[in-house]
Amino acid sequence: MNNQAPAVLLLEDGTIYHGKAFGKIGTTTGEICFNTGMTGYQEVFTDPSYYGQIVIMNNVHVGNYGVKDSDIESDSVKIQGLIGRNLEELYSRRQAKGSLDEYLKENGIVSIEDVDTRALVAHVRTTGAMNCIISSEVLDEQKLKEMLAEVPSMAGLELASKVSTKEAYEQGDPNSPIKIAVIDYGVKQNILTCMTSRGAHVKVFPSNASLSDMKAFNPQGYFISNGPGDPAAMDYAVNTVKEVLAEEKPVFGICLGHQLLALANDIPTYKMHHGHRGLNHPVLNVNTGKCEITTQNHGFGVDPEAVRRNPNIEITHINLNDDSVEGIRLKDKPAFSVQYHPESFPGPHDSRYLFDDFIESVKTRL
CATH class of the missing domain: 3.40.50.880 (Class I glutamine amidotransferase (GATase) domain)
Known part of the structure; x- marks a missing residue:
């Protein structure tokens, strides 16, 4: 997309990535995790098991076949946020009812693209799951660290x-x-x-x-x-x-x-x-x-x-x-x-x- 707002991804260990906003403009927090699937992104996003988590999609292109009602697993998107290399606004599937960007906006999901997801996944794979924050409205690193420090660990959470x-x-x-x-x-x-x-x-x-x-x-x-x-x-x-x-x-x-x-x-x-x-x-x-x-x-x-x-x-x-x-x-x-x-x-x-x-x-x- 053209004229995208800047966005920031900050991990609990201080690792920071700069990218472009996608979906809702705002701020979101959760535990970072990655999914290695090359397809089925809408089913992933609506899986209630992902509640409380921000998902990195390993596949380089996500959103390229749009969204449709029959691909949902629950009544709404359950992920807290989305991280991608290329999150696509354009889609090619005739059966699709709309774009991923529209869908994420409708469901209030803050996302970031133009991130080196290969490097990010390798980092999480090595250091382990941790909390993170995505924001397209707060770009100050110190402020983001303060906000992230308030997020509880997934361990011990009843969700x-x-x-x-x-x-x-x-x-x-x-x-x-x-x-x-x-x-x-x-x-x-x-x-x-x-x-x-x-x-x-x-x-x-x-x-x-x-x-x-x-x-x-x-x-x-x-x-x-x-x-x-x-x-x-x-x-x-x-x-x-x-x-x-x-x-x-x-x-x-x-x-x-x-x-x-x-x-x-x-x-x-x-x-x-x-x-x-x-x-x-x-x-x-x-x-x-x-x-x-x-x-x-x-x-x-x-x-x-x-x-x-x-x-x-x-x-x-x-x-x-x-x-x-x-x-x-x-x-x-x-x-x-x-x-x-x-x-x-x-x-x-x-x-x-x-x-x-x-x-x-x-x-x-x-």
Whole structure:
């Protein structure tokens, strides 16, 4: 774009980048992270798991195919800010309803482009995740440092309740015998679609829903969703998962849901150095010996040694990049979880079978 206002990106460690404003003119703060995907930017921006984070998109061109309503994963953009090398105002997809710049402005997202994202990602990859600030209205470095110092660390933040639905809602065939109670800590629309397209009737409950609320739906299975924030700050959710497990019905957790299932079984979680975010993470299915290329978005993980010491938990999936635990299964209950996103919007469909496994587990108990 021509005549763009200047913008500044300042990291917590003092690293500073100067670029050009894109989207809303203003100031925003959050934890910096990077996504390695080459496509699917609108799905990324609307993923509730990114709430509280400013995202670097590794791909050099972002916005080149515009935006459209069918590419959203929630009711609004959830990222706090966007960093890119080339954030494109022009787009070429006929189905698009508008440009990325218009979309970010409509959703109030402050962004910066013309940044050397290769150097920035290498810096974050080396030094680790940290808070940052983007501004196209305050350009004074000292003032920005003072503003950034007020931003809390992601460690210890409970954010799921901020993105969860406030009222329960339903999707799928209401006459289906396969009823799934979904605990919404930041669920993506395509996760729900992956269940309803397999014949399930799902009811999505707020993060603070009680077990009695969910039992009134008479579910045959429970799904623990993805979401943002530190799982160790979610005692209320861990207690809910413990109550759900006591129902002895099939349970499936994804991402934050995976971490909550671990915590419910006394497996601690930890904040990762820089997290996993992208569409190309190789994961070994321990049971089949096959590698799956997975979609991921998480900054916390479960303690691998604690998992291995627990005689009641089986490791089902391992990340082939860093050997982190990507999937677990309880030996005494029909419950399992994965750290990655098998709905894979965007991404390869290697892991969609997990939804088949979950629905089949429910069907066998009808």
